[in-house]
Amino acid sequence: xxxxxxxxxxxxxxxxxxxxxxxxxxxxxxxxxCGNARDLACPDRDRAARRETAHDPxxxxxxxxxxxQVFDGTHLHACTACGxxxxxxxxxxxxxxxxxxxxxxxGPEEAAYTTMGLIPxxxxxxxxxxxxxxxxxxxxxxxxxxxxxxxxxRLAGLYAPFWTFDSDEAITYWARYNVRSGKKTRVRAVxxxxxxxxxxxxxxxxxxxxxxIRDGILHDFRPKDLRAFRPGYLAGFAAERHHQTVAEGxxxxxxDKALLIRNRIKAHEGRRDLYDIGYRTDTTGIHYRRIxxxxxxxxYQHGGAPYRVVVSGIDGRTFGERPFSPLxxxxxxxxxxxxxxxxxxxxxxxxxx
Amino acid sequence: MRGTICRTSDLLLRSEPxxxxxxxxxxxxxxxxxxxxxxxFRVPVMTFSxxxxxxxxxLFVAMTAVGIYPVLRLIRIHEARxxxxxGSASFLRSLAxxxxxxxxxxxxxxFATIIGDWWATDDLAGAVDRAMLRLYVLLEILAALAAxx
Numbered sequence: 001x002x003x004x005x006x007x008x009x010x011x012x013x014x015x016x017x018x019x020x021x022x023x024x025x026x027x028x029x030x031x032x033x034c035g036n037a038r039d040l041a042c043p044d045r046d047r048a049a050r051r052e053t054a055h056d057p058x059x060x061x062x063x064x065x066x067x068x069q070v071f072d073g074t075h076l077h078a079c080t081a082c083g084x085x086x087x088x089x090x091x092x093x094x095x096x097x098x099x100x101x102x103x104x105x106x107g108p109e110e111a112a113y114t115t116m117g118l119i120p121x122x123x124x125x126x127x128x129x130x131x132x133x134x135x136x137x138x139x140x141x142x143x144x145x146x147x148x149x150x151x152x153x154r155l156a157g158l159y160a161p162f163w164t165f166d167s168d169e170a171i172t173y174w175a176r177y178n179v180r181s182g183k184k185t186r187v188r189a190v191x192x193x194x195x196x197x198x199x200x201x202x203x204x205x206x207x208x209x210x211x212x213i214r215d216g217i218l219h220d221f222r223p224k225d226l227r228a229f230r231p232g233y234l235a236g237f238a239a240e241r242h243h244q245t246v247a248e249g250x251x252x253x254x255x256d257k258a259l260l261i262r263n264r265i266k267a268h269e270g271r272r273d274l275y276d277i278g279y280r281t282d283t284t285g286i287h288y289r290r291i292x293x294x295x296x297x298x299x300y301q302h303g304g305a306p307y308r309v310v311v312s313g314i315d316g317r318t319f320g321e322r323p324f325s326p327l328x329x330x331x332x333x334x335x336x337x338x339x340x341x342x343x344x345x346x347x348x349x350x351x352x353x
Numbered sequence: 354m355r356g357t358i359c360r361t362s363d364l365l366l367r368s369e370p371x372x373x374x375x376x377x378x379x380x381x382x383x384x385x386x387x388x389x390x391x392x393x394f395r396v397p398v399m400t401f402s403x404x405x406x407x408x409x410x411x412l413f414v415a416m417t418a419v420g421i422y423p424v425l426r427l428i429r430i431h432e433a434r435x436x437x438x439x440g441s442a443s444f445l446r447s448l449a450x451x452x453x454x455x456x457x458x459x460x461x462x463x464f465a466t467i468i469g470d471w472w473a474t475d476d477l478a479g480a481v482d483r484a485m486l487r488l489y490v491l492l493e494i495l496a497a498l499a500a501x502x
Contacts, residue, residue, distance in 0.1 A: 139432075140428050140431070140432075141424070141425075141428055177500075178500060180493070180497075211441075211442055211443045212437075212443050214438075214441075214443070215437045215438045215441035215442065215443035215444060216436060216437055216438075216443070218438075219438045255442075256442035259442045259445055259446070260440075260442060260445075263440070263445055272501040273497075273500040273501045275500070319436055319437070324425060324428070326421070329421045329424050329425055330417060330418075330421055332424045332428075333416075333417045333418075333420035333421050333423075333424045334413070334417040334420075336420060336424065336458065337413055337416040337417045337420055337461055338413065340416070340458050340461035340462045340465065341409060341412060341413060341416075341461060341462075341465040342465075343462060343465070344461065344462040344463065344464065344465020344466045344468070344469055345409075345465050345466075345468060345469035345472065346469060347462070347465075347466045347469060348465065348466035348467060348468060348469025348470035348471070348472070348473065348480065348484075349469040349470065349472055349473040350469075350473075351470065351473065351483075353483075353486055353487055353490070
């Protein structure tokens with residue numbers, strides 16, 4: 001996080017010295033005292049922020065040299081519940097962890113990797129809460145009163161750390177599928193090879209950012225929206241810094257990537273019923289970015305259990321955790337069961353095989 | 354409670370003369386509307402015996418209880434299909450396990466077909482025998498669905 005040490009200077013208003021807060025609606029850093037608004041866009045640096053960095057796994061040991069960790073977190077806070085580490089640009093804006101709503105305490109300063117770019121918040125707090133409420137009322141078989149719980153829940157704006165990874169994969173695969181012939185089932189083997197590419201694959205760069213947050217709300221990541229990191233964008237929000245090495249980031253993505261590759265193998269073979277899929281892949285052309293993406297997280301409780309609804313700070317897309325009402329589930333189950341029984345009765349009475 | 358068995362031409366219905374119904378085992382006593390329908394449209398009226406009704410009730414209660422988890426899966430899959438990024442890892446994981454829904458609906462339908470056959474023929478043993486071929490076809494379909502799950 002280049003420049004966080006100088007964040008106070010950037011966040012303070014040049015006119016009156018007041019504290020600034022980034023306002024998504026205005027797209028500018030606005031002084032809380034005099035209302036002076038400053039545009040943080042910087043075309044040359046913003047263009048540079050969209051560039052990707054090449055990574056050669058065979059020369060992984062060189063990465064720390066090219067990407068040194070820096071001590072810059074003057075306001076590092078650690079969550080006492082989930083262990084999440086967050087920073088607040090300027091004054092600490094909350095005493096709760098945006099991830100789990102646990103209490104945060106001032107932690108020791110730790111080194112972190114430089115953030116290459118971020119997409120600033122575009123959705124304001126009020127809109128995010130409305131989106132979350134609209135999402136929760138559309139839930140099927142949800143207990144009543146959830147919209148009130150969400151409207152009273154704690155809302156936190158967070159810049160979550162992500163990777164974008166590009167890679168080219170040369171894949172050799174083998175798998176099996178079954179063929180029915182009369183009463184016999186024959187197992188057929190299939191082998192093949194294919195090339196595929198992952199372009200700007202978003203990978204959470206922290207164990208606190210779940211894949212559901214990524215796949216639930218960050219559907220349309222567009223590199224052209226990236227801006228150069230400036231502490232002013234963080235003013236009024238929390239942020240988690242990048243602590244993972246590139247190798248750790250690639251390892252964290254292995255399970256998801258394996259699932260996607262298996263799915264592409266099925267599509268390549270044109271068979272959804274392939275099983276025992278094995279493959280070898282030669283990965284080249286790895287490029288990455290360390291970025292921060294804006295997320296609103298609402299914490300609410302139902303029946304004593306904590307739940308989260310997340311809203312994309314880019315376009316307001318919403319997803320989250322929700323409880324179910326056992327009674328309503330039983331009602332839907334009864335309705336489907338009744339329909340299946342009616343069809344079955346008719347079928348049996350008609351003497352159809 | 355014997356009557357002419359209707360097949361595909363008279364789906365769900367028995368061409369039993371209404372006057373021959375046993376009021377002791379008939380769930381729905383014939384009302385004025387039924388008589389009008391019988392006279393005007395020559396449509397016979399359904400009757401259920403107590404054991405058949407009991408079987409349907411037991412099947413309904415049991416499968417409703419069993420169906421709570423599949424309905425939960427169904428809702429989660431519905432939400433995943435509409436809200437998760439298509440083709441993403443979470444999307445693919447959320448869709449896995451949908452065959453449990455087919456298994457539940459298939460099993461409910463299968464047991465109901467036996468009761469339906471029993472109701473139409475008054476022959477439970479025969480209905481179970483005739484259901485074996487249906488069971489074989491159902492298992493084939495479920496196996497194919499499970500393979501692509």
